[in-house]
Amino acid sequence: MIDILLVDDQKILLEGLKKVFEPVPDIAVCATCALxxxxxxACLRYRPDLVLMDICMESRTSGIRICRRLKERFPKIRVVMMTGMSELAFVGWARDAGADSFIYKEAAGEAFLDCIRRTMAGEHVFPVIRGRDTFGAAEANLTERELEILQLICRSKSREEIAELLGISKRTVGFHITNMLEKTGHKSVVGLAVEAAEKGLTSAETQNECERDDTVFS
Structure with a gap:
């Protein structure tokens, strides 16, 4: 039996997922959390095998931050992140936070069951989005911090402003920019920013919604 902890601030979704799992003999919801x-x-109290958690919730702390904490404190518990938002950067953020798998909320019930079972079997299930979550001719992956800096660049923030917003030094910002250019093969940050905009990875509104605590991604 796979015991699951559901974490989401949308009660309708929680109830919907519980109904999906109820008739399944090998999966049970041991508890739910709206915060x-x-x-x-809840992990301490119910000892779930897997946590299925939303990335962005109406609370002080994002799912990304909690995912990091859970993986550090309960390394044996699998964590599957989910979201109803289409911003592709979330996939990279979930990976960097240590999530075992990732699924979009609009997925069918069978897809949730398959993701959970495969994750418990040791697989890492992430969406395959060829050419859209990688950059440059080298199809390089960017880290969570690099994506964060790139989004701010696309919002016309200067290196000084980025450093202040992220609580890092201007030199560190420059280091990340240089690293991004080397990995992707772009000659300038402008070209990289254009590619990011074309791929829809620069939604400031979505990022702000997820960053209700301004230290979530620091």
């Missing part, structure tokens, strides 16, 4: 901050306490 990300309660996930750690």
């Amino acid at each position: 990300a901050e309660l996930a750690e306490e």
Whole structure:
């Protein structure tokens, strides 16, 4: 039996997922949380095998931050991140936070069951989005921090402003930019920013919604 902890602030989704899992003999919902901050306490109390958690919730702490905490504190618990938003950067953020798998909320019930079972079997299930979550001719992957800096560049923020917003030095910002250019093969950050905009990875509104705590991605 796979015991699951559901973490999402949308009660309709929680109820919907519970109904999907109810008739399944090998999966059971041991508890639900409407606040990300309660996930750690719930893990201590219910000892789930897997946590299925939304990335962005109406709370002080994002799912990304809680995912990091859970993987550090409960390394044996599998974590599957989910979102109803289409911003592709979330996939990279989930990977960097240590999530075992990732699924979009609009997926069918069978897809959720398949993702959970495969994750518990040791697989890492992530969406395959060829050519859209990689950059440059080298099809390079960017880290969570690099994507964050790239988004701010696309919002016309200067290196000084980026450093201030992220709480890092201007030199560190420059280091990340240089690293991005070397990995992707772009000659200038302008070209990289254009590619990011074309791929829809620069939604400031979506990122702000996820960053209700301004230290989530620091």
